[in-house]
Amino acid sequence: MAIIEVSQLQKYYGEIKAVDGISFSVNEGELFGFLGVNGAGKTTTINILSTLLSKTGGSVTVAGHELGRERDDALIRRDIGIVYQQNCLDDILTVEENLLLRGYLFEQSRSKNRQKLTEVCEILSLGDLLGRRYGKLSGGQKRRCEIAAALMHTPKLLFLDEPTTGLDPATRLSVQNAVGKLREEMGMTVFLTTHYMEEAANADNIVIIDEGKVAAAGTPHELKERYTNDTLRLYSHEVERLIPMLDGCRITKTAADCTEIEIKGTLSALPILNSVQHLITGYEVINGNMDSVFLNVTGKTLSI
Amino acid sequence: MTQLQLIVRNCRMYFRDRAAVLFSLLTMAIVIALMVIFLGDMNVNSVTNILTEFGTEPLGTNYEEQASRLMLMWTIAGIMAVNAVNVSLAVTGISVSDNAQHKTASFLTSPVSRTTLSLGYIGAAFICSVLMCLVTLAAAECFAVFAWGVPALSLSAHLKIIGITAVNAFCYSSILYLISIFIRSNSAWSGFGTVIGTLVGFLGAIYVPMGGLPQYVQSGLKFTPVIYSSSLYRQVFTEELISNTFKAVPDAVIEEYMEQMGITLSAGGDTISAFLQIAILIFCGIIALSAAALIMKHRSVKDR
Incomplete structure (x- = not known):
């Protein structure tokens, strides 16, 4: 009520x-x-x-x-x-x-x-x-x-x-x-x-x-769900070989041993992980947070 | 209950703020300092001169002592008059501070009306003024009686003083609350307080006796309530001393002296009676209270 x-x-x-x-x-x-x-x-x-x-x-x-x-x-x-x-x-x-x-x-x-x-x-x-x-x-x-x-x-x-x-x-x-x-x-x-x-x-x-x-x-x-995506962070020593395998994924960050890609929901990580598991040493799924929601909705950051 | 509790709250706010109490006594300190350092002797001399000219006391009578006692009571009367103004100023200042600190908004989210809030400030200003004046009266009278040998005031004089104090406190609480409605910041109120605190001694012809001021200033002062307050107090405080001190002095000289010292006031050649002076103070208070009520009602309708 x-x-x-x-x-x-x-x-x-x-x-x-x-x-x-x-x-x-x-x-x-x-x-x-x-x-x-x-x-x-x-x-x-x-x-x-x-x-x-x-x-x-x-x-x-x-x-x-x-x-x-x-x-x-x-x-x-x-x-x-x-x-x-x-x-x-x-x-x-x-x-x-x-x-x-x-x-x-x-x-x-x-x-x-x-x-x-x-x-x-x-x-x-x-x-x-x-x-x-x-x-x-x-x-x-x-x-x-x-x-x-x-x-x-x-x-x-x-x-x-x-x-x-x-x-x-x-x-x-x-x-x-x-x-x-x-x-x-x-x-x-x-x-x-x-x-x-x-x-x-x-x-x-x-x-x-x-x-x-x-x-x-x-x-x-x-x-x-509506305004943010999750992030899949992949750790790998073979980034040069890994990146071509991620064709079709939106890569948001690349570093020496770490690559981040945007995924729509946690479950979307599974097929990607299956395809690249021989090239990675570890991974993390980072959920979208309210800060991102706010930023995406308003285009502004909160000033405190 | 709510009204009473708001009054209690505001009284506590005043009495627990030592700086506020101290500053509300500042004008009193200025008056005392002025009398001791500059003006006391001048005022005493004017009385001594009258007594020397018209006195019939045996040779060796100490006119100066009589004159000093009279001036002491005249000064105490002035202090009583300004006390109510300064204490009301400090207490009604709580409303300015409440507004500035969003406390008023917080109060108004309860069922309390703006009128109840306003009466809380005015009621507290009235009570604090009366209490502070009574404390001043007690202290000043003890000083006058024990240190200067001035005869104690009669019971009827005390009752008159309490009555004048109540009227005075009502008048200034209402007027100063009305002014506080228009002031939004603590610093503005503090500036206003400094001006009023200094000015009030002149408005009541306390720093400089009425006769020492130019005629147009004297006329102007009669449009402010403070001069009536000081006059009313002086009439009671000096009544007995004048009749004893000026026993042999012609009535016309006494009348002139009383007018010069602002003990009596006249308009158009006629003396303004004490009754009329009290009526003026009450009228000023009622006008201010009504104006404050109207403004508050208007604000309530517009936004709470």
Whole structure:
């Protein structure tokens, strides 16, 4: 069942079409990847979905509520949590004060708020940090607190707008683990925008937008199938004899003892390997990755 | 509950930021320094001259001591007036900082309205101003009574001061919040704060007494609320001292002196009553609050 349905969504700023008729849907419980270069329209779309920004056209339904009607917008706000790229909690307050305030913003009672605080702290392992000032925490701890703040009112849907940008690999991994744990333990739907393709590869479904339009959509596997090829890397000391045997294959790289050819799917490697096995000392099949998908779809690389 | 928690959050943000507290007391420090180094003697001499001319006290009476006490209370009244401006400036600055750091957007993805957020800043500015003024009052009165032998203020004088402080805090919290809506960056607010912090001493005729300013400046000052604040405080702080010090001085001379020192204000030859001065401050506050509410409502309709 779809928790978000977007149809022909538009957001224009005068002549500029920030979002230009995009359509997609997000199913309940899934990790949805929303990719695009800077300025592609990702944050504008999230701001519209989270009721911060009005849309120019199109229709959007979030958690069964139609966006754009005041009463429905209020209900949408109760069902969503957002973690922005930049930290939004107060440095000068303790983690506990920050988190409790977020609960109070959703008009939760004191006892409910305390209960939620215990729950989110357990899931995100924040128990030891509650009494510490938010500003004194490490980057990874801060990110986990930001996620906890977005969960204080038990949203059905969590938006993560580039939550790991600018973080070191270890911290990024700790945030990814926290998101994974959330999905595992709470069955939460996560709407993720990211610059890191390895994060997007874990998504159930992905939409790539470019210049405000949907450039590609599908599961990571489908996108790889559609937009990338696998690579067969052959190791050989007889490259001069090997190359003529690869007639009809697209050779992408040749080195002293290694030749790479493009293949359509892993199984396509088998007949080639059979024909050249007497000339090679080893081989590797390298699957197409999301970086290649992104590059092939948009013709752009992601800048972080 | 949400409203109260937002006010608590903003109060915490102010009181835990030692730099903000310190800078909001900066004008007070400037006033004290000016009085000690330059203006104190000048003001004391003007009182001593009046007493020498009209005094009927026995030979050897220390007119200078009486004059110094009067000027001390006059100065404390001025400090009380500028305190509310500076504390409100610091607290409403939190809204500018929240905007600049995307915290406002984060708040607005919850069911909290812009009005509730605005009242959170104004309410906190009001509370912090009142508290800081009361602390200043307590400290200043202790200093005046124990170090200078000034008679303690009566209960009714205290009640009047608390009332004026409340009106003052309401007026400046509203006005400064209205201004903060238009300022987008912390550096711009900081620049504005520096200008206002310095200017407020002149606007309230605190650095230089009203009589020392050109007539057109005096007229101009009556279009700002600060002059009414300082006048109201001065009336209460100096009431008893003036009647005791100037016992033998003709009424016309006392009236002229009070006007020269900005204790009373007149317009078109008539003295502006304390009641009217309070009404002016409340009116300014209400106008600013209404304007802020209108702007916020407009912003809510346009985009959240």
